[in-house]
Amino acid sequence: MTVDRELEREFEARLSESSTLAFRVAYAVLRHRQDAEDVSQEAFVKAYRSFRDLRDRDRFRAWLVRMTWRLALDRLRTDRRRAERDRHPDATAPAAAPPAVAEGFRPAAHEALEARERAQRLWAAIDALPEKLRIAIVLANIEEHDLGEVGRLLDVPEGTVKSRLFLARQRLKELLQ
Amino acid sequence: MIDEEIRAALDVDPSPEFVARVRTRIAAEAAPSAWRWSWGLAMATALAASATLVVIVSRQHTPPSTSVAGTSVAGSENRHASEGSTTKPGAAESDAKAGRAEQTRVAVSRQARSRPTNTNALVVRTRSEPEILVDPREADALRRLIAGVRDGRIDLAAAQTIASPAAGEIEPVARIVIAPITIEPIAPARGAEGARP
Numbered sequence: 001m002t003v004d005r006e007l008e009r010e011f012e013a014r015l016s017e018s019s020t021l022a023f024r025v026a027y028a029v030l031r032h033r034q035d036a037e038d039v040s041q042e043a044f045v046k047a048y049r050s051f052r053d054l055r056d057r058d059r060f061r062a063w064l065v066r067m068t069w070r071l072a073l074d075r076l077r078t079d080r081r082r083a084e085r086d087r088h089p090d091a092t093a094p095a096a097a098p099p100a101v102a103e104g105f106r107p108a109a110h111e112a113l114e115a116r117e118r119a120q121r122l123w124a125a126i127d128a129l130p131e132k133l134r135i136a137i138v139l140a141n142i143e144e145h146d147l148g149e150v151g152r153l154l155d156v157p158e159g160t161v162k163s164r165l166f167l168a169r170q171r172l173k174e175l176l177q
Numbered sequence: 178m179i180d181e182e183i184r185a186a187l188d189v190d191p192s193p194e195f196v197a198r199v200r201t202r203i204a205a206e207a208a209p210s211a212w213r214w215s216w217g218l219a220m221a222t223a224l225a226a227s228a229t230l231v232v233i234v235s236r237q238h239t240p241p242s243t244s245v246a247g248t249s250v251a252g253s254e255n256r257h258a259s260e261g262s263t264t265k266p267g268a269a270e271s272d273a274k275a276g277r278a279e280q281t282r283v284a285v286s287r288q289a290r291s292r293p294t295n296t297n298a299l300v301v302r303t304r305s306e307p308e309i310l311v312d313p314r315e316a317d318a319l320r321r322l323i324a325g326v327r328d329g330r331i332d333l334a335a336a337q338t339i340a341s342p343a344a345g346e347i348e349p350v351a352r353i354v355i356a357p358i359t360i361e362p363i364a365p366a367r368g369a370e371g372a373r374p
Contacts, residue, residue: 023191
């Protein structure tokens with residue numbers, strides 16, 4: 001009973017510190033708030049089932065990121081409604097708007113349209129990246145992860161992360177120009 | 178520049194209810210497993226209890242073979258005794274019947290000698306039962322006493338002649354008188370603490 005309570009306490013701590021990370025990883029793939037929450041919730045449930053083997057913080061976060069990413073990709077591939085949402089993007093999603101929207105500034109109509117188009121092009125370019133480059137560039141831009149942290153999350157050396165980020169940025173520049 | 182745009186695009190937080198929903202989902206995930214575990218435990222306990230009950234009931238309803246043998250022996254004894262009693266009036270065949278009665282007595286005594294073996298078998302069989310209502314040794318002693326009386330090996334008349342003492346013959350208990358105890362003060366000993374020689 002004491003061990004179980006200790007595990008519950010540790011899991012609660014992991015959940016509190018990793019919920020945003022899992023959500024953003026899922027959101028980077030799905031770009032839909034509710035779907036991202038569903039997928040990251042599913043990842044947490046799976047993590048809970050295997051938590052006895054995932055008590056280490058780094059191990060837990062790495063496992064959670066990879067599981068969330070995989071579940072999000074599965075969701076993206078299998079969800080038929082996704083095509084409909086692509087034709088009518090979620091207007092409430094902050095990802096489709098520039099940072100000024102999050103700060104409460106209401107831009108003019110043409111500025112909003114321009115920002116939305118730019119965000120759509122950015123996501124289209126990210127989606128066009130190979131999966132290894134894509135997850136590396138996403139993780140590097142979540143919670144200000146450095147190369148070492150991204151390497152631990154992906155279980156690859158820092159040099160590998162560095163080269164993948166270089167290739168990803170180069171490819172994105174080409175796609176966005 | 179690209180990284181800033183990506184960072185801004187990913188600067189999305191989950192809804193405030195997200196963590197609470199995850200907690201609820203995990204609680205719902207943990208509850209059925211505990212429920213299944215408790216159900217499994219309850220089922221196993223019920224099965225074990227019913228199996229134990231079946232074993233106890235079946236043992237209680239199984240008639241012990243030794244009691245049947247004892248009954249048959251007693252029956253044969255009675256039969257032989259009645260035969261013996263009926264042979265007394267006959268005068269012509271009295272010697273032959275007396276010889277037959279003697280053979281019957283010998284056979285009965287043989288059966289009586291073989292009875293403790295059956296009783297031992299009963300003791301061995303009942304030793305694994307959960308509780309013993311009658312001590313097997315006491316039961317064996319009673320059986321032997323009854324058999325001895327029937328065989329004429331034990332005479333109970335001698336036991337009846339042992340008279341218990343009458344109430345008037347018992348001497349009254351003398352009254353115990355305890356002398357008063359006086360405690361004299363203790364005189365200080367020489368060389369005790371505080372006294373100099």
